[in-house]
Amino acid sequence: MNLNPLSDCEKGFVLEAASQKTRLDGRKRNDYRSLKIEFGLDWGSCLVSLGSTRVFAQVSCEIYQPNNSRPNEGVLQISAELVGDNKLADLTKINQVLERFYKDSKCIDLEALCIVAEEKVWKIKVDLSVLNMDGNTLGCCSISTLAALMHFRYPDVVSTGEKVIIFSSSERDPIPLSLHHYPVVTSFAIFEKNDFIILDPSFLEEKVCDSKLSICFNNHRELCGVDIEGCACLSQELLMNCSNQASIVAIALVDKIKSKIKDDLEKRFKKLMQGLEPKIADESDLKLPEKLEIIGPKNVEIEKEEIEEKMEVEQNVVKVAVDTTIATCRESIKKISVLKDSIPNDLVIIDTESSESTESDEDDVEVVKQYNLTDSRPVIGKYVVSDGEESDTIVLD
Structure with missing residues (x-):
């Protein structure tokens, strides 16, 4: 997780590459990094890796009292935080953009989350943990949010008028969320002086570019929101070109998420689920030695045991x-x-x-x-x- 400020040499190197219409990682201007989506054992747990950017999402639910302005609707809350004690990265902007894109676009049927009008509704909370930031953090958080919401199941509830009965998963199958459409955020980095626009920017490209453009489209090629950060002047033609490209990327990403969820459901039906632990272990380069040496003073008993074991071996x-x-x-x-x-x-x-x-x-x-x-x-x-x-x-x- 690189949160240190860039040096002048790094900035000059990235700008020189942008002037030559070249990216440091060898990708073309419209290329997307490798995307991996893995689901955990719990419903709504998802780990998304976009290049070196990694975000873990967990969806949970609880019974909540509805707002007075919308007594028949459930509540959707999205919260992103950075793992660790480093406070240099402020994720408030990501929280605001995601909540605006997903709430204002009405992608979730909040009325279906109502249990008792004006008394009890379901509150759906999406907790995002940013494990590593290497560019396009907003896009990776968007993919993990959508995948976790599509994968999540909440308990079945029956209201008898006097009390509310919540059934466990062994009594009744949990219910998936009702989603009207599937919004996905696509990010661009704009180098205005060099007339160079790139898709899925890395950390260095985001720090050096003149402006960042985030466009949210759903699988029906409908615009759900736009966020612009920076000082570049964006023309109408530029916005239209980026929008067309973002709509194509959104359809491809939604199809991949659906395919991953289908595979996950088949594994659950066959009881072949392994969770996220084996996936993380395979990707990790850290390996413990077969025998750990004790650092520090040794007592007589430990030495005696080691000598006896050595003689036997x-x-x-x-x-x-x-x-x-x-x-x-x-x-x-x-x-x-x-x-x-x-x-x-x-x-x-x-x-x-x-x-x-x-x-x-x-x-x-x-x-x-x-x-x-x-x-x-x-x-x-x-x-x-x-x-x-x-x-x-x-x-x-």
Whole structure:
């Protein structure tokens, strides 16, 4: 999220590219960035990624007392906020523009949200969380708002006159919102001196351009609102060209949202929903190591556990064969040689710690365990394995 002011070099670089009718990311003037729409497990939860700009939308509902001026209509509220403690980005303008475009265009049938006239209505609230700002934040918020509203379902309600009964999703299927049309905001950046107008501007292009133009069209190619920010002089011909292009973009975006919602409903019917967590994990480059190291002082218990675990993991397995001599190499060396003429069934392993005398003969050595020659055994302690007196000695830890 780049909220720092631009340097003169950055501004000059973007303006030089605009004078040559070129965009820094290689797109043409009418190209849109890649759009990803993902729905969560809850109704009305949606994550929209427009390039690097990401907005999460969540629609909720509650029973509310209607306004005195409109006692038979529900309430629609849209609120956008920036995630984190950074207060440099003011999203008040986005809240005002979205509420004006969606409320004034009457895209939602608010009368269908009435439960009891003058007493109880549904209040629909759209909470937008801007996760990253990389240009065209208003357009990304508009797409996430429309997708969340189309995806949202609210509980079925019955009024008996005396009381209001709200049914859960297990008792009755939730009801989708009644939408008359589907408005979408399309943003343009205008470089007046260079006579250069671009669609879906990036963060750098928005900061350097002379004016920003936002046009809201629905899927019926009906104009729902216009917002102009900047000092550029916009001619009638320019507005008409941008409007025609915005209407085409709006139809394509609405079709994509409908297709995504259809796929989501099919997954819900087949119970294949995974939510947003796997999608975010796939896109994230942050990976935790398999083993986390503890930073700071270690106590004795932790060190003891680590040593025991290391010994268990690093145990070697030795195959005992004929003509092999095994001896312990601690205080004294005690050997048991395997006879060459005959192959014994068992081989005795010596434990030096259990022996009382360090100079005792082989007969005085205490027998700890017996292993068959053909078995593989773990080595506990330190042993010397050799095939003969003249061969090299191998030390196994």
